Amino acid sequence: MTKKIIEAQVISNQKIAEGIFRITLDCAAAADATESFNAKPGQFINLYPRDKSMLLPRPISICFTERNRITLVYRVVGNGTRELSCHKEGDGLQISTPLGQGYHIEAMFEAINQDPSDHKTIALVAGGLGIPPMLELAKTIRTQIGEDRRIKLIAFLGFQEKAFLIEELSSFCHEVHVATEKGDFGFHGTVLELMEMQNIVVDYYFSCGPKPMLKALAAHCHRIEKPLQVSLEERMGCGYGACVGCTCKTKEEKDGLMRVTPKKVCKDGPVFFGEEVIWSE
Amino acid sequence: MSKQDLNLDVSKHRNLDLRVSIAGITLENPITTASGTFSAKESGAFYDIDELGAIITKGVSIAPWEGNPTPRIAETYGGMLNSVGLQNPGIDSFIKEELPYLRTFGPRIVVNVVGKSIGEYCSAVEKLNDTEVDMLEINISCPNIKEGGISFGADEKLAAELTREVRKYSKKPILMKLTPNVSDITEIARAVEAEGADGISLINTLLGMKIDIHNKRTVLWNKTGGLSGPAIKPVAVRMVYQVRRSVCIPIIGLGGIMTGEDAVEFLMAGADAVSIGTAALIDPTAPVRIKSELIGFMNRYGYQNLQQIRESML
Ligand SMILES: Cc1cc2nc3c(=O)[nH]c(=O)nc-3n(C[C@H](O)[C@H](O)[C@H](O)COP(=O)(O)OP(=O)(O)OC[C@H]3O[C@@H](n4cnc5c(N)ncnc54)[C@H](O)[C@@H]3O)c2cc1C
Ligand SMILES: Cc1cc2nc3c(=O)[nH]c(=O)nc-3n(C[C@H](O)[C@H](O)[C@H](O)COP(=O)(O)O)c2cc1C
Ligand code: FES
DSSP, X not given: OOOOEEEEEEEEEEEEEXXXXXXXXXXXXXXXXXXXXXXXXXXXXXXXXXXXXXXXXXXXXXXEEETXXXXXXXXXXXXXXXXXXXXXXXXXXXXXXXXXXXXXXXHHHHHHHHSOOSOEEEEEEEEGXXXXXXXXXXXXXXXXXXXXXXXXXXXXXXXXXXXXXXXXXXXXXXXXXXXXTTSXXXXXXXXXXXXXXXXXXXXXXXXXXXXXXXXXXXXXXXXXXXXXXXXXXXXXXXXXXXXXXXXXXXXXXXXXXXEEEEEETTTTOBEEXXXXXXXXX | OOHHHHHHHHHHHTTOBOOEEETTEEESSSEEEOTTSOOHHHHTTTSOGGGSSEEEOOOBOSSOBOOXXXXXXXXXXXXXXXXXXXXXXXXXXXXXXIHHHHTTSSSEEEEEEOOSSHHHHHHHHHHHTTSXXXXXXXXXXXXXGGGTTOBGGGOHHHHHHHHHHHHHHOSSOEEEEOOSOSSOHHHHHHHHHHTTOSEEEEOOOEEEEOEETTTTEESSTTSEEEEESGGGHHHHHHHHHHHHTTXXXXXXXXXXXXXXXXXXXXXXXXXSEEEEOHHHHHSTTHHHHHHHHHHHHHHHHTOOBHHXXXXXXX
């Protein structure tokens, strides 16, 4: 079997900003699963609450991985995430092995290498709880860039008030630009306003965050004809592709015709190409 | 359940007979997947599909259905609401793209059929006549657009008429899947039996609603949705019990089965087989876990076959 539900062990669980927590889990129990914890950036896991009055799994993006350890960053918004915030070191936690399709990193490298002009810039654009998955993505891209000085990785991050994960992202990105909507830190405004002001030429975009932000960014990328990959969020039932609860409409070319194709966010996504998503809803 | 328990179960399994026959079709065991909660590819990533007695597919209609906009899922206390709206790619796509893959597995294949008019149901079942499908499950909870949207399953006459017509067009055994949103389930059960149904599945979801009081709107885009999960189990058990005492045809019982003991409850109430729905969304391996828990229960009490459980109620 390629996927499993495992009992992970809590290594640490700390508050990193008001209402925001970081939890690190030991997933050694998954090591004997065929897929182990070989997570791709942009994938998520299902967290199964202990309180069985909460039936459904909570999907949370993978923020960082290190051997058999994964780190998640989450905001307490309801009973499930509240329960999660109460877990202590050593507690067991039911989770799934990684789910969904992550960011298509090979596709990005292919796209930017196609055109021979020397210097390239990759941008990570994220808002709020869309920021955590950017860390694993930044790590993976930076590892692949290695010492190649022609490729630059920059992050544009938008927060409401308090910023988090900036230091961590700075260790993998060449530049990190921060905006807060309340003006507590960095640029006072939204991440898209910040991008506009910085006016940096970007060759490839990766994004995760609130839908209005993704939609506006997709329109921007369409205008300037730059590729974009987005990670979408949807209410989920199963989180693994069995219930068709998490549908999203996409455009797909089939037999030379553009067709509207429903896709499952949990299985076909959460990452999609900006051009493929039908945003008008 | 520890590995050791499981091994013990399997060794004892040899003198257990889990088989059940429905409309002349033998299932290796009584565990089936509830319609709309199973995907051979995705569920198959978690467990060996050959462990199942039968696969019941998600609802298929004559033409593709888009389903409802999202949000389609809401969690409730001990249950969930869904308003997927029977999204499916249509019968032709099902026969071409999905059925060949399903046929690579051992379990019996039961296709759940949906429609908006009697004609739509009949065209869909006709297309399945010359396929390698074992049985059909007719979801009669769908609204009938010709009769102002009343559910076929909520009206005795409509349910009878639909059964009669589907029976005429289908060469396969047909199970009628009843909706619990009725005042007397036994009336509907008797009506479909009289018109030639080979079996009955019950229950489908209960109509429900959830309001997000902070945002002052319903959580589901569709406003209402079908309630499933452990919260509905007592209603389902009661209905299986009543229907068992009203008709002679086989019954597939479902509604909130989370454990092997829940499955036993349905068998004692009179079900011949059971389906696992919401439980499999919460624990993807639920069908096989429930099967081994059922075996564990039979071993503990010395039951050798399902008939003995069904007849054990005092
Ligand atoms: C692919 C994906 C990745 C995610 N990654 C993160 C992350 O890295 N960090 C983080 O803080 N949050 C993330 N979320 C959102 C997170 O799933 C919800 O905040 C969480 O489920 C809320 O659970 P609760 O019990 O605390 O809230 P409640 O509101 O009590 O939950 C009730 C129900 O609604 C669902 N729900 C509530 N909010 C959301 C939401 N925004 N998206 C989807 N379902 C929701 C819950 O899963 C549950 O079924 C992600 C969501 C998705 C779909
Ligand atoms: C997401 C979802 C989709 C469903 N789709 C169908 C369907 O296509 N056809 C059908 O007859 N029943 C459908 N059902 C109903 C289930 O098959 C089952 O009758 C019901 O959920 C009660 O069982 P449970 O509590 O074990 O889930 C669906 C249920 C859920 C939760
Ligand atoms: S949440 Fe069930 S299919 Fe995506």
